[in-house]
Amino acid sequence: xxxxxxxxxxxxxxxxxxxxxxxxxxxxxxxxxxxxxxxxxxxxxxxxxxxxxxxxxxxxxxxxxxxxxxxxxxxxxxxxxxxxxxxxxxx
Amino acid sequence: xxxxxxxxxxxxxxxxxxxxxxxxxxxxxxxxxxxxxxxxxxxxxxxxxxxxxxxxxxxxxxxxxxxxxxxxxxxxxxxxxxxxxxxxxxxxxxxxxxxxxxxxxxxxxxxxxxxxxxxxxxxxxxxxxxxxxxxxxxxxxxxxxxxxxxxxxxxxxxxxxxxxxxxxxxxxxxxxxxxxxxxxxxxxxxxxxxxxxxxxxxxxxxxxxxxxxxxxxxxxxxxxxxxxxxxxxxxxxxxxxxxxxxxxxxxxxxxxxxxxxxxxxxxxxxxxxxxxxxxxxxxxxxxxxxxxxxxxxxxxxxxxxxxxxxxxxxxxxxxxxxxxxxxxxxxxxxxxxxxxxxxxxxxxxxxxxxxxxxxxxxxxxxxxxxxxxxxxxxxxxxxxxxxxxxxxxxxxxxxxxxxxx
Numbered sequence: 001x002x003x004x005x006x007x008x009x010x011x012x013x014x015x016x017x018x019x020x021x022x023x024x025x026x027x028x029x030x031x032x033x034x035x036x037x038x039x040x041x042x043x044x045x046x047x048x049x050x051x052x053x054x055x056x057x058x059x060x061x062x063x064x065x066x067x068x069x070x071x072x073x074x075x076x077x078x079x080x081x082x083x084x085x086x087x088x089x090x091x
Numbered sequence: 092x093x094x095x096x097x098x099x100x101x102x103x104x105x106x107x108x109x110x111x112x113x114x115x116x117x118x119x120x121x122x123x124x125x126x127x128x129x130x131x132x133x134x135x136x137x138x139x140x141x142x143x144x145x146x147x148x149x150x151x152x153x154x155x156x157x158x159x160x161x162x163x164x165x166x167x168x169x170x171x172x173x174x175x176x177x178x179x180x181x182x183x184x185x186x187x188x189x190x191x192x193x194x195x196x197x198x199x200x201x202x203x204x205x206x207x208x209x210x211x212x213x214x215x216x217x218x219x220x221x222x223x224x225x226x227x228x229x230x231x232x233x234x235x236x237x238x239x240x241x242x243x244x245x246x247x248x249x250x251x252x253x254x255x256x257x258x259x260x261x262x263x264x265x266x267x268x269x270x271x272x273x274x275x276x277x278x279x280x281x282x283x284x285x286x287x288x289x290x291x292x293x294x295x296x297x298x299x300x301x302x303x304x305x306x307x308x309x310x311x312x313x314x315x316x317x318x319x320x321x322x323x324x325x326x327x328x329x330x331x332x333x334x335x336x337x338x339x340x341x342x343x344x345x346x347x348x349x350x351x352x353x354x355x356x357x358x359x360x361x362x363x364x365x366x367x368x369x370x371x372x373x374x375x376x377x378x379x380x381x382x383x384x385x386x387x388x389x390x391x392x393x394x395x396x397x398x399x400x401x402x403x404x405x406x407x408x409x410x411x412x413x414x415x416x417x418x419x420x421x422x423x424x425x426x427x428x429x430x431x432x433x434x435x436x437x438x439x440x441x442x443x444x445x446x447x448x449x450x451x452x453x454x455x456x457x458x459x460x461x462x463x464x465x466x467x468x469x470x471x472x473x474x475x476x477x478x479x480x481x482x483x484x485x486x487x488x489x490x491x492x493x494x495x496x
Contacts, residue, residue: 021155041156049159049222056218 006058006084009033012050012073019053020046033074044068047076060084096265097496098344099335100179100328101436102171104280106142106321106423110174115440118448119469123422125304125319130284138298140307141284142321142424160223161236162201164322168233168280169240171326175276176241179328180341183241192245192272193238194264195326196256196279196428201228203285237276237326245272250428253483254390255352257324257431258491262350264329273334278432282322292320295484297394310391310418311398311456311464318393324429325436332496344439348476349377349492365488366390366480367404373490374408379476381409384492386447386465386472388434388479391418393425395457401480402460411461414478415470421451431481435493438477442495446471 007015013028022028023041032040037047051067054060062083070076101111106124108114117124124142133139144167149158152170161169176183183191205228211219226232231249238247246267250259257279264277283291292298299317301307308319335343351372353365374381387409390401405416419437420430441447447470456464479491 017155019159021158023156024154045160045222045225052218052222 006060006081007054007077009073009077012077015050015053016042016046019049034072036071054080058084060087094269094271095332096268096329096347097332097335098327098347098439098493099330099340099342100175100177100181101344101439102174102178102326103433103436104144104147104167104171105323105433106144109144109146111178111436111440118419118422118437119446121422121449121451121468123304123451124321125307125422125424127304128284131286133289136289136293137300138289138293139302140299140304140319142319142323142426143284144323157236159221160227162204162227162232164203164280164282165201165227165233165236167282167323168195168326169236171278171280171324172237172241172276175326175328181274181328181338183243186274188242188244190245190273191241191243192264192267192275193234193243193247194250194260194267194275194277195233195237196250196252196260196281196432197230197233198251198253198256198281198427199283199288199291200230201232202283202288204228206285206287233280241276243276245275252487252489253485254425254427254430255481255483255487255489256428257434258350258479258481258489259352261327261329261347261432261435261491262352262489265347265350268329268331273331275329276326277329278324278326278436279428280324280326281426281428283427284320284322297392299393305452308393308421308424309453310389310393310421310450311402311460311462312453313457315393315395315398315457319424321424321426323423323433324426325433327432327436343496345442345493346496347491348494349373349375349379350490351376352487352489355486355488364400365486366401366482367407369488369490370404370408370478370480373478373492377492377494379492381413384409384414384476384478385474386438386441386477387414387416388438388477389416389418390480390482391420391450392482397482398457398460402462406461412463414463415447415465415472416462417447417465418450419448421453431479431489434479434481435491438479438493442474442477442493445474447474
């Protein structure tokens with residue numbers, strides 16, 4: 001994990017599994033970076049739960065609209081990691 | 092002509108049996124599922140006996156996606172619904188999704204889940220409360236989860252009338268069928284075996300405080316000292332008889348022939364309770380006379396004055412010792428919204444096999460209780476018509492007539 005990355009894909013899939021389970025027939029360990037969350041079996045509530053835990057455990061605040069627009073793991077990781085970088089710069 | 096509502100599938104989760112046939116075999120044998128509470132430490136509470144569903148491993152029945160968002164009783168309900176659909180050999184994907192409704196009974200929703208999340212809120216803060224709390228503890232949660240799982244988008248709802256709910260929900264399912272909905276998943280599976288649910292039950296003053304599971308719930312006897320709460324219930328697939336025939340349904344357990352609900356007058360009014368009127372109206376609705384009823388599944392509160400009121404109502408309608416009466420819930424405890432649905436499932440199995448299960452642990456009714464109570468062992472008899480009674484705390488009464496077709 002680079003110093004500029006708060007969480008990576010394996011960490012995100014771990015959180016998704018822990019918070020919202022795993023849809024049958026979906027391989028979360030496969031190439032899912034650009035697969036939309038709905039296809040992975042995760043609805044907005046599942047993401048609300050995951051995002052809530054990321055904010056809580058890392059003490060960061062994420063922009064609600066940006067989170068809502070993030071439809072894939074890559075997009076969500078981008079929202080999380082750029083928020084973390086912005087906070088570090090501000091600090 | 093009014094559509095005929097028939098039951099084509101059963102799914103049972105009960106303290107004395109997981110799955111319909113396991114439950115039925117245990118019930119006919121008089122095997123009780125009551126025992127000391129193990130789901131939480133009940134040692135400091137005045138009541139310590141419950142009917143817990145044993146050997147239910149959620150991971151074996153529930154997809155992992157649903158585990159973080161479901162209360163224990165919702166998991167039981169989802170399993171029972173799966174079994175009912177399977178039992179009816181119906182393929183929901185092949186039917187019009189707006190022609191299938193879901194109507195269940197509830198008493199408090201996902202109380203155990205709710206307690207856990209409220210404890211997180213108070214002790215650690217809102218960041219520790221699950222997002223799924225938003226619906227997991229909701230009264231209508233079982234209806235919603237069953238509807239989503241089987242893609243049933245027809246008229247749906249939840250009935251909350253405490254222990255009468257298990258009949259009211261089936262009465263409501265019949266109403267939907269009569270309004271042209273071909274299939275309704277109905278019934279109740281309920282439970283709240285956690286401190287929050289426990290104290291809510293204790294506050295009614297009707298819980299048994301006996302510590303011997305075989306002496307704790309003895310309805311209609313001189314030793315009656317309250318009831319034992321349990322968890323579980325039954326999901327029933329209710330269909331329009333013509334629609335069931337059209338899709339080639341192989342088995343029809345019976346018809347929901349009559350149903351009525353009444354409400355007790357306010358305490359101190361001097362007017363009689365509403366149970367007898369519910370019985371009479373359900374019989375009239377089914378167009379059967381008292382003499383045509385072959386067996387009664389009693390509400391069996393286990394509280395002396397309530398037992399007396401029920402025995403009086405039955406004696407007034409059927410005459411002294413006029414009809415066999417049984418209370419298999421002595422083997423499961425009272426299951427809140429689930430109990431009366433389980434009684435209807437049990438009544439349908441009785442009709443199927445021509446045998447009345449016993450009232451467990453009861454040897455003889457109290458003096459002055461003129462009921463032909465089926466005790467000791469199951470009683471074989473040719474059965475065509477059964478009456479099921481249920482009362483909910485707060486004045487709810489319901490009666491349902493089911494008939495072999």
